[in-house]
Amino acid sequence: MNTVHHPISKASTFKWMLKREYWENRGGFLYAPLIAGAISLVMSLVGILFGLLAMHRAAKSGGLVLDNENVSVNGLDLGLLTSKLDAKNMHDLANGLDLTLVLSSLWPFIVLAFVVFFYCLGALYDDRRDRSILFWKSLPLSDTQTVLSKALSALLVAPLVAVAASIVTMFGFLLIITVVVMANGGDAMTLVWGPASPLNIVASHLSWIPVYLLWALPTVGWLLLCSAWAKSKPFLWAVMLPLFAGIIVSTTHLMSAFDLSSDWFWKHIVGRLLLGTLPGSDMLYRTDQLRALIGDRDDLVAALAPSNQLAALSLPEVWIGAAAGVVFIVLAIRLRRRAGEI
Secondary structure, X not given: OOOOOOOOOHHHHHHHHHHHHHHHOHHHHHHHHHHHHHHHHHHHHHHHHHHHHHHHHHHHOOOEEEOOEEEOOOOXXXXXXXXXXXXXXXXXXXXXXXXXXXXXXXXXXXXXXXXXXXXXXXXOOHHHHOOOHHHHHHOOOOXXXXXXXXXXXXXXXXXXXXXXXXXXXXXXHHHHHHHHHHHOOOOHHHHHHOOOOHHHHHHHHHXXXXXXXXXXXXXXXXXXXXXXXXXXXXXXXXXXXXXXXXXXXXXXXXXXXXXXXXXXXXXXXXXXXXXXXXXXXXXXXXXXXXXXXXXXXXXXXHHOOHHHHHHHHHOHHHHXXXXXXXXXXXXXXXXXXXXXXX
């Protein structure tokens, strides 16, 4: 009986290559953001417990002051405190809760910056160092697929996992404060779930992913290029070359020939090459745009709305940087084709 072998499509091959990258780097892609989120929750819980202890002591001694009146209760009664809150207090509570939720969900993103940075540095260098590149080149896998799978893992797979970890962390924090509020006589719907906007923050995190993909592209491309080119110590080459270029430009005032300052070079060249993997770094480059979109509003959720996140895609800096990143990746592919033993 003849067995018919169907050729594996390029799309299926690429999907398995992405899975391979995830499996080989699961510690950084998955466990590191989850552990960071867990540490955030533990630290938040400890802080809440210490805060509750101080408030219990103040309540028992009559030290709580609401509306310029001393309130003395037998322990901490959040139900009584809720009755003293007016509309402005509730608005401030909502903003405070949203800010706390955003801060509690940032830890996986901070870890993401380091994971993606060092993953890209070793992505094409490590297999040359341990000579496993000879094995991978013996397989029916093109160098283009190999480099693109690593780039997409850094630009899409890792951020998706980090967003999932941040959402889990945020709802874990909501659960903690819900239990604390209910244990102290408060209404969780009035004090937590009503004022807070967790779903809006989730939508903000999800809308940030395409912005990160394009914004981090020049940094990821530069790091992959250094990983494919450096004979040793790719970290030093990747970091020191832009830094030395910035120092030379600053000392020679080279940018004055283009009616630009040295700060422009540090911000738009050095910064874009080295800081693109840091989530939210694009906001440092579009303060004027955000100020125009947000105005004088003090609503954090409005500031982080998906429309404000996606507004970054209208900036020319995003697309110019993305084009530079594509050039770096193309060069990395060419170097990969000629790679041999170190």
